Amino acid sequence: MTGPAMIFDKPNSYIGQPTPRADAARLLAGRGRFVDDLQLPRMVHAAFYRSPYAHAKINGIDVTEARAAPGVVAVYTGAELSKHVTPYVGVLSHLAGLRSAPQHPLAVDAARWQGEPLVMVIAQTRAQAEDACELIDPDLEELPAVVDSETALDAETPVLHSEFDSNLAWERTVDVGDIDSAFAAPGVTVVERQFRFGRHTGVTLESRGTVCDYDPSEEQLTVYYSGQAPHMMQVIYSKHLGIAEENVRVISNDVGGSFGIKIHTYGDEIAAGVAAKLLNRPVKFIADRLESFMTDIHARDHVVTAKMGISEQGTIVGIDFDDLTGIGPFSMYPRTSAIECNQVLNLTGAPYAMENYRAKGRVVFQNKTLMCQYRAVGHPIAMAIADCLLEDCARSIGMDPVDVRRKNLMADDSYPRNSTSGMKLDDLSHQKALEKLTEIMDYKGLRDDQEAKRKAGVYRGIGFVSMVEVTNPSPMFYGIGGAPIASQDGATVRLDAGGALHISSSITEQGQGTNAILGQIAAGVFGVDIERVKVSTGDTKTVPYGGGTWASRGAGIGGEAMLQAAHALKEQVLEVAGVLLQTPVEALDIKNGCVVDAGTDNERMPLADLARTVYYRGNELPSDLKPELIATRHYRVSDFPFVFTNGAMAAHVEVDIETGFVKVLHFWAVEDCGRVINPMLVDEQVRGGVVQGIGGALYEECLYSPEGQLMNATMADYIVPMAAEMPEITVAHIETPTKTSVLGAKGAGEAGTGGAPAAIMNAVNDALSPLGKSIWQMPMTPERVLQVINRN
Amino acid sequence: MKAPDFDYARPSSLQEALALLAAGEGGAQPLAGGQSLMPMLNFRISTPEMLVDLSGLPELRGLEQTPQGLRIGAMTRYCELEAFPDLAKIQPLVAAALPHIAHDAIRNRGTIGGSVALADPAAEMPAILLALGAVISLDGPNGPRDVAADDYFLGYYETACEPDELITSILLPKIEPGDSFGFHELVQRHGDYAMAGVAIRSSGIAPLAGLRIGFFGVADRALRVTALEDALNGTDGTDIAGALSHLSEIDFQGDTKITAETRAHYAGVALKRALKEMLT
Structure with a gap:
C-alpha cells in the first residue's frame, strides 16, 4: 500500500484530533430527523396483531370486525400478504450445512414465537390501528413450545419445522492439535466449567421503525429506515416485493442507536413496504417498547461446557469446549443466526499461543424471539471462555493471572501469524496493552488494597481480559456466502464553487460519530477547514454503493475510501492550480482552503477562486485541461478476512457477600484500534461498549416462562445499566496501525462489549475466591451470586 | 402502545370530581401525576371510560x-x-x-x-x-x-x-424529641422498585421503643409485623436474629428478579442495615 504517510503530520490534519462532531448541536437542539419525525401527506399507520403464544397452529383468523373498525384502511393476514411478497431463508453458503425454513413477514401457517406478527392493520392513526387489532378473532391452536435450547435436540422434543429431522440448524467442529493428549500429559492441570450466557438484546434509544412510501407513477418505493445497511435493505425490498432495485430508495436520516439490532429483515418493516405498495400511500410503522423487546433480535443465549489445561509453569496447553446456542425458530435473514456461534469457535483463545484447540458448536431452533448479530457478536462468550478459564487455572496453580497472561500472550513481534483456530492475525499488541493496563490501574496498589479490605470483611476483586476484536471485515464475512451485503465502501469528495467540500459515503451514522470522522479525514487530507465540509450518508440514491456501518468497519473501510478520494481530489485540484499558477504541481500544496507553495505555505490562490474559474470561466483554461473537481474511490480489505484489533481490560469490583450485590468500582480499557481518528469518539465508543458489556454481565436478560412467554418486556423489568451505577471508565490506547490501509484505522466499536463481561466475571470470582466460591453464569444477578455463596 | 379512547374531565372542585366519579359507577378513574396510570393505559392494562384529572382541584x-x-x-x-x-x-x-x-x-x-x-x-x-x-x-x-x-x-x-x-x-x-428514623432498600439500580426495603420510626434508640417498621417490596402490600416490633422494643437493636424469625409472618412474593426466599433474606438484611445506621 502506497500513500502519503505525511498527511498525518500536517498541522491542519484533523486526523487524531478530538474534533467536536458537527451534528451534536443539532441533535441536542431537538432538530434530529428520526423516522418517527417524518410526516408525509396521506400517511397511514400500521399496527400488528402478534402471536400471544410461543407456538401455535393458525387455523384461521377472522378480521371482519377489524376491517369495519373506525379509521381502518386495510387489514392483511399472513395468507393475504404472502400473495404480494416472497418468503426468505436465512442461510449462507459458506456456513456449510446451515439450514432454516422459509419465513414470511406475517406468519401464514403457524406462529413460532410470542410476538411474531400475524396480522397487519393499517389505519388513519396508530391508536385506531391498535383498537382494530383488539377486534381480531384468531383461531389459534396452541402447540407444545420448544423453549429450552438444552432439550431442543432431545428425541422427545417436537421438531419445529416439519421439513427437518431435528431442531438442529447448524453445527461446526474445529479440532487442532491433540487436545486429549495435551490434557493427559503429566503436570497438566485441567479445569472444567459450565458457562451460561443469558439471552439479551440491544436496547436502542430510538426503537425500530420505518416509513414506506410508494409512488405508482414511477413504480418507486422509498423506505425511510432507522438502521445500518441501506444498500442491503434496498436489495431485500427489491427482491421480495418484486420492484427493480433502482426503484427502491432507502434513506437513513438520524438513527438513535442500532448496535446491530437494526440490520436485519423484520417482518413488520417488510410488511409496511408491501402495504405501501398495495395502497399507493405512505405507511408508518414504529415499534413500541413492548414490540422492541419481543421482536428485536436477541443475542448470546449460549451454554458452554469448557476445559482449559495449564502446565505447572503456567503454559496453557489447550482449550476444549462445546457451545450450544438457541436462535429462535428461524435463522435471521440475510445475515443468519449461525454467525455468533461461528465467531465463538473462531475467537476463543485467539490472544494466546497454544497448540491444541477443540471446539464444537451447535445452533438449535426454539420458540423464542430470533437471535442474531448484536454488538461484539460472539466476543463476550469467546473472551469469557478463554479468560475466565485462564484465571481459574491461575488460581488452581497459584499463579498471578497477569503472569499467566504474560507467559501465554502472543508476542507483539511474532506477527503475522495465525490463531490456534486458524484466524490470520497481524499488527497486534497484546503484550504492550497488558503492560500499559497494569500501569494505569496501579495493579500492585489494588492488590494491597484488596488484602487490607479482606481483613475488614470487604470482598473486592480484580479481573482481567486480553481480547481480540473482529473489525474491518472483508468479503469473506458475508459476500462470499451469497448475502447481498457489500464488503467495500465508496466515498465521493466534491469541491464546490465556494471552496467547500461536499462529501458522501456509503457508511452510515447511527450515533457513534461516523459523519464526524469522515469530515475530519476529508478536511485533513484535502486541506480545508472542517467547517467547510458537508457530509452526506444514508441514502442509496445519492451516496456511493457500500456496506454501511457494522462490525466496526466504518472508520477502517469507509474512512480509507474517504482518505483515498480526498487524496485523489487534491491531486486533481493541484493539477489545475499548476496550470493556472504556472507552477510545477510538486511545488504546490493545499492548506486551510488555499493553494499554497509547498514548504513555505505562501498563499497562492484560494480554492474558491480556483473553483470559480473552473466552473464559471472555463474560457480562461487551456482547452486541453478538463478539470474534475470531484473524485470517488472505493476500498475493501483484500489480504485478510478481518482486521483484528486487540485490547486489555480490567475490572475492580466489590461483592456484598451478604446480598450478592456486585458494585463495579472502576474499569480500565487499553485498546489498540490502530490509528485513532478522533480520540474523543473512540474513548466514548469504548466506554459505551463497556457499559453494554456490564449490562450483559450484571443486569440484562430476556426471561422466558416455561411456555415461552417473555416475562420482562418493559424497561422496568428488563434492566439496563444506568449512569448512577456505572464506574469511572479509564481508557488508554496503543496505536498499531494496520498495514492493510494508508489510514491504518481498525475498528473500536465492539471492544468494550466484547471484553467487559469476562473482566467483570473474573473480578467477581476473584472477590469470591477466599470463600472458595465462583459463578459462571451471566448476568451475575444479586440472587445468583448469593446462591453461589450459599451453596455448599 | 396507545391508550384506547376515553373521556376526559378536568373538574375545578372536589365536589365536582366526586360527582364525576360517582356518575362513572366504577368506570371513571382519577388521574393524579400519571406516572403509573399512563403506562397502564398505554399497555391497555387499565381501560377506564373516563379519566378525572385531579390537577385542577385547589382542595x-x-x-x-x-x-x-x-x-x-x-x-x-x-x-x-x-x-x-x-x-x-x-x-x-x-x-x-x-x-x-x-x-x-x-x-x-x-x-x-x-x-x-x-x-x-x-x-x-x-x-x-x-x-x-x-x-x-x-x-x-x-x-x-x-x-x-x-x-x-x-x-x-x-x-x-x-x-x-x-x-x-x-x-x-409531628415528630417528638428522641424520635429516630431508619430507611434502607435493596435495589440493583438507584431509583428502581426495591427488592426489599424498610422504613423505621422509633421513639428511642437506647433502648428501642415504640417501634413502627414499614416493610415494602416484600409481599402484596406495604406492611408491619408487630410481633417483630415487639421483639425489638426494649433492646439495643444489635442482636436481631431472634426478632427476624417473625419475618415468617410475611407472605413473601417472588418475581422475575428474585425468589420469595431471597426476598425474605433481603428483608432481614434491609432491617439490619437500617437499624445499624440508626444506631450509629
Missing part, C-alpha cells in the same frame, strides 16, 4: 405545617415535598427516603396521593406512612373520613379507599 394542593404535623395535599408532587423548607428537620424519614423514590423526572410529576392511592407493594411511600403512623383523609359521597395508615393498605393494589372516594390529604404526625 388537594398545598403543604402545611399544623400543630398535628405536616399535612400533605394529595396532589402534592414529590419534587414539591423535596423542596419544602426544613423537611429534613420536620420529617427526617421522608427527607431520607425521597431521593430513593424513582428519578427526578418521575418525582417532578408523581404525586404523594397518587402513590398512596395506587399502593404499589414495592413503592416507598406506603411503608413510610406505616412507619410514621400517618392518617389518610378521604372524601366521597358519604362525606369525609380519616383512615389510619395501619388500616389503609389491604392487599395487592387494594386499599381502604372506595372507588368513588378520593384521598384529599395525608397527615404525617
Whole structure:
C-alpha cells in the first residue's frame, strides 16, 4: 500500500484530533430527523396483531370486525400478504450445512414465537390501528413450545419445522492439535466449567421503525429506515416485493442507536413496504417498547461446557469446549443466526499461543424471539471462555493471572501469524496493552488494597481480559456466502464553487460519530477547514454503493475510501492550480482552503477562486485541461478476512457477600484500534461498549416462562445499566496501525462489549475466591451470586 | 402502545370530581401525576371510560405545617415535598427516603396521593406512612373520613379507599424529641422498585421503643409485623436474629428478579442495615 504517510503530520490534519462532531448541536437542539419525525401527506399507520403464544397452529383468523373498525384502511393476514411478497431463508453458503425454513413477514401457517406478527392493520392513526387489532378473532391452536435450547435436540422434543429431522440448524467442529493428549500429559492441570450466557438484546434509544412510501407513477418505493445497511435493505425490498432495485430508495436520516439490532429483515418493516405498495400511500410503522423487546433480535443465549489445561509453569496447553446456542425458530435473514456461534469457535483463545484447540458448536431452533448479530457478536462468550478459564487455572496453580497472561500472550513481534483456530492475525499488541493496563490501574496498589479490605470483611476483586476484536471485515464475512451485503465502501469528495467540500459515503451514522470522522479525514487530507465540509450518508440514491456501518468497519473501510478520494481530489485540484499558477504541481500544496507553495505555505490562490474559474470561466483554461473537481474511490480489505484489533481490560469490583450485590468500582480499557481518528469518539465508543458489556454481565436478560412467554418486556423489568451505577471508565490506547490501509484505522466499536463481561466475571470470582466460591453464569444477578455463596 | 379512547374531565372542585366519579359507577378513574396510570393505559392494562384529572382541584394542593404535623395535599408532587423548607428537620424519614423514590423526572410529576392511592407493594411511600403512623383523609359521597395508615393498605393494589372516594390529604404526625428514623432498600439500580426495603420510626434508640417498621417490596402490600416490633422494643437493636424469625409472618412474593426466599433474606438484611445506621 502506497500513500502519503505525511498527511498525518500536517498541522491542519484533523486526523487524531478530538474534533467536536458537527451534528451534536443539532441533535441536542431537538432538530434530529428520526423516522418517527417524518410526516408525509396521506400517511397511514400500521399496527400488528402478534402471536400471544410461543407456538401455535393458525387455523384461521377472522378480521371482519377489524376491517369495519373506525379509521381502518386495510387489514392483511399472513395468507393475504404472502400473495404480494416472497418468503426468505436465512442461510449462507459458506456456513456449510446451515439450514432454516422459509419465513414470511406475517406468519401464514403457524406462529413460532410470542410476538411474531400475524396480522397487519393499517389505519388513519396508530391508536385506531391498535383498537382494530383488539377486534381480531384468531383461531389459534396452541402447540407444545420448544423453549429450552438444552432439550431442543432431545428425541422427545417436537421438531419445529416439519421439513427437518431435528431442531438442529447448524453445527461446526474445529479440532487442532491433540487436545486429549495435551490434557493427559503429566503436570497438566485441567479445569472444567459450565458457562451460561443469558439471552439479551440491544436496547436502542430510538426503537425500530420505518416509513414506506410508494409512488405508482414511477413504480418507486422509498423506505425511510432507522438502521445500518441501506444498500442491503434496498436489495431485500427489491427482491421480495418484486420492484427493480433502482426503484427502491432507502434513506437513513438520524438513527438513535442500532448496535446491530437494526440490520436485519423484520417482518413488520417488510410488511409496511408491501402495504405501501398495495395502497399507493405512505405507511408508518414504529415499534413500541413492548414490540422492541419481543421482536428485536436477541443475542448470546449460549451454554458452554469448557476445559482449559495449564502446565505447572503456567503454559496453557489447550482449550476444549462445546457451545450450544438457541436462535429462535428461524435463522435471521440475510445475515443468519449461525454467525455468533461461528465467531465463538473462531475467537476463543485467539490472544494466546497454544497448540491444541477443540471446539464444537451447535445452533438449535426454539420458540423464542430470533437471535442474531448484536454488538461484539460472539466476543463476550469467546473472551469469557478463554479468560475466565485462564484465571481459574491461575488460581488452581497459584499463579498471578497477569503472569499467566504474560507467559501465554502472543508476542507483539511474532506477527503475522495465525490463531490456534486458524484466524490470520497481524499488527497486534497484546503484550504492550497488558503492560500499559497494569500501569494505569496501579495493579500492585489494588492488590494491597484488596488484602487490607479482606481483613475488614470487604470482598473486592480484580479481573482481567486480553481480547481480540473482529473489525474491518472483508468479503469473506458475508459476500462470499451469497448475502447481498457489500464488503467495500465508496466515498465521493466534491469541491464546490465556494471552496467547500461536499462529501458522501456509503457508511452510515447511527450515533457513534461516523459523519464526524469522515469530515475530519476529508478536511485533513484535502486541506480545508472542517467547517467547510458537508457530509452526506444514508441514502442509496445519492451516496456511493457500500456496506454501511457494522462490525466496526466504518472508520477502517469507509474512512480509507474517504482518505483515498480526498487524496485523489487534491491531486486533481493541484493539477489545475499548476496550470493556472504556472507552477510545477510538486511545488504546490493545499492548506486551510488555499493553494499554497509547498514548504513555505505562501498563499497562492484560494480554492474558491480556483473553483470559480473552473466552473464559471472555463474560457480562461487551456482547452486541453478538463478539470474534475470531484473524485470517488472505493476500498475493501483484500489480504485478510478481518482486521483484528486487540485490547486489555480490567475490572475492580466489590461483592456484598451478604446480598450478592456486585458494585463495579472502576474499569480500565487499553485498546489498540490502530490509528485513532478522533480520540474523543473512540474513548466514548469504548466506554459505551463497556457499559453494554456490564449490562450483559450484571443486569440484562430476556426471561422466558416455561411456555415461552417473555416475562420482562418493559424497561422496568428488563434492566439496563444506568449512569448512577456505572464506574469511572479509564481508557488508554496503543496505536498499531494496520498495514492493510494508508489510514491504518481498525475498528473500536465492539471492544468494550466484547471484553467487559469476562473482566467483570473474573473480578467477581476473584472477590469470591477466599470463600472458595465462583459463578459462571451471566448476568451475575444479586440472587445468583448469593446462591453461589450459599451453596455448599 | 396507545391508550384506547376515553373521556376526559378536568373538574375545578372536589365536589365536582366526586360527582364525576360517582356518575362513572366504577368506570371513571382519577388521574393524579400519571406516572403509573399512563403506562397502564398505554399497555391497555387499565381501560377506564373516563379519566378525572385531579390537577385542577385547589382542595388537594398545598403543604402545611399544623400543630398535628405536616399535612400533605394529595396532589402534592414529590419534587414539591423535596423542596419544602426544613423537611429534613420536620420529617427526617421522608427527607431520607425521597431521593430513593424513582428519578427526578418521575418525582417532578408523581404525586404523594397518587402513590398512596395506587399502593404499589414495592413503592416507598406506603411503608413510610406505616412507619410514621400517618392518617389518610378521604372524601366521597358519604362525606369525609380519616383512615389510619395501619388500616389503609389491604392487599395487592387494594386499599381502604372506595372507588368513588378520593384521598384529599395525608397527615404525617409531628415528630417528638428522641424520635429516630431508619430507611434502607435493596435495589440493583438507584431509583428502581426495591427488592426489599424498610422504613423505621422509633421513639428511642437506647433502648428501642415504640417501634413502627414499614416493610415494602416484600409481599402484596406495604406492611408491619408487630410481633417483630415487639421483639425489638426494649433492646439495643444489635442482636436481631431472634426478632427476624417473625419475618415468617410475611407472605413473601417472588418475581422475575428474585425468589420469595431471597426476598425474605433481603428483608432481614434491609432491617439490619437500617437499624445499624440508626444506631450509629
